[in-house]
Amino acid sequence: MNKIRHHLTDSLLMSYSAGTLPEGFSLVVATHVSMCDDCRARMTEFDAVGGELMMQSGDADLSDDSLAATLALIAAGDSSDLGATKTKPRAKGVFPTPLQDYVGGDAEAVKWRRVGGGVRQMILKTGKGSSVRLLYIPGGAAVPDHGHRGTELTLVLQGAFKDDTDRFDVGDIEIATEDLEHTPVAEEGQACICLAATDAPLRFNSLVPRIAQPFLRI
Amino acid sequence: MTFRHYDGGGQATKSIGRTAIVVTAGKTDRKDWVDEIAAIRDRQDQAAFAALFRHFAPRVKAFLMKSGARPDMAEECTQDVMATIWRKAALFDPTRASVSTWIFTIARNRQIDMIRKERRPEPEELTWGPEAEPDQDDALGLAQDTERLGQALAALPEKQRKLIERAFYGDLSHSEIAAETGLPLGTIKSRIRLALERLRHTMK
Structure with a gap:
């Protein structure tokens, strides 16, 4: 695996x-x-x-x-709660185990929906306070220019993308805060697959995506 | 050994001997509880479990209450945490976490599941390298690192200490933590030397 250059912040890990x-x-x-032993050690x-x-x-x-x-609880042997911290086997494929648990399988199990410009997404079901989705960006294609009201985390799972700030390869995470307006563009070649989470709705800068926003649910 | 404790009013008080201490060969070491976990794993030893329970359960419950759980919910969750320790004793690995760290992660996860009713995504486990037997020196080093970390935490000025508590009790969001300049991260970071080089990570 390539060397990961963009890591989690202390505040997120804490x-x-x-x-x-x-x-x-x-x-x-x-x-x-x-994917990142460095952040694992810090965690x-x-x-x-x-x-x-x-x-x-x-x-x-x-x-x-x-x-x-x-002791009665132990004797009753109710092991239904063992899932919470059970040892997970190594995942095979593009997606690490925790992501596979949410998708219901690896990359081929993703139920993509088109959102325009060749970009596809799948929204993953999670609790309140954030929204998280997988993004599929064909080589050379761009995700619509957008700013953020909260924080957006974007983790590269396949391929690579560039924006105004830097290049992000497999395993790299971009942490975008309110002041960053960026246009991530997938590198030519293999499609870029990212896992992206926000704690507030995105804010698009051009009219068409803004109209589409309620339908994209992003 | 002196540990700083907080009473209900949030005042810092120092008390001596609240944490179990064993004295070996003239050197004071905090009891690491690794043998009790092994006794539970190997012999379903109820006496070892009772000792572990008396030491950890009041602290788990206090932590849950300070994190906002009602007393009855904190009690129920604490019993569940302690039962989980019994069931998962075989999964405990002293070269990856001290007993206190391991119990904290179980309490945190049960709290998210039982009280917040959300899922807790966990990183996938790493497999060990060719020399699969957990190394005694690694386990001892980790226990000592963790003890020193605890001492450093206890010795923090109250203002800094309070910030860490607020982060862990859920009073600060991640963006508030990021904006906070008074967090003593330099003091608490990089005290745990995990034997990561022994972990084999072959993800492509």
Whole structure:
């Protein structure tokens, strides 16, 4: 794999460790960390901060039968909750495991919808506070020029794109804040597939996409 | 060893001996609880679990309440977290996380699932390299790194400490954290040396 040059910020990693990010952002972070050992190591540090903070949170009074109730829970052997932190096997293919869990498979399982200019997308179902989608941008094509009201995270899964700021290759993440108005263009050749999440609706600068915005749901 | 604790009013107080301490060969080390997890994994040892429970459950519940959970919900979630520790004891790997870090990640994930009712996307697991046996030195190094991190956190000036608490208790959004210049990230970062070079990552 190529060397990843664009990484997660401390604030995103810290919020992910704290468990306070909106679900769509958590999905982008988990997917990037699956591809980036550097950010995985930094995430581990923040997890350790959370653990130490928990150890220094003081002691709450437990209910009188707390231990007995827990042992009963164990004896009942209800393992329906094991999914939350179970060890995940390595994914095979373009998409890391956390993303495959949301798509229901790898790249070939994506249910693309056309959004104009050859660009396709699939919106992934997540909780409130953010929206997340997969974008398919043919080689040489552009995503409509847009600004942001909140933060937009864009993670490259296949191919590469360029915008006014830099070039983004597989594994790279672009973190765009309010002041960035950019036009990502996929590099010639292989189509670029990205995972993009926003915590506020995008804002397009030309009339046609603005009219289309409610239909694109972006 | 002195740990800083916070009472309900948010005042910093220092207390001694609230965290279990074992004294070995004249050197004070925080108990790492790795043996208890192994006893649960190997023998379903209820006494080891009870000791672990007495130490961790009040802290898990306090953390959940400070993160905004009602007492009854925090109690239910804490019992679930502790039961999850029993069930997942075989998955604990002391070269990847200390026991306190591991329990924190379980508590965080159960909180998102049970209280926030959302999914928690987790990174895929890495597989170990050719020498698959967890290395004792790596585990010891990680435990010591984590202990030092805890000491650094406890020693932070209250203002900085409060910012970290607000981030972890959910009072600061990621953009508020990004805009915050007083976070002592230099103090808390890069204290955990994970043996990442031993991890084999072959994703194309």
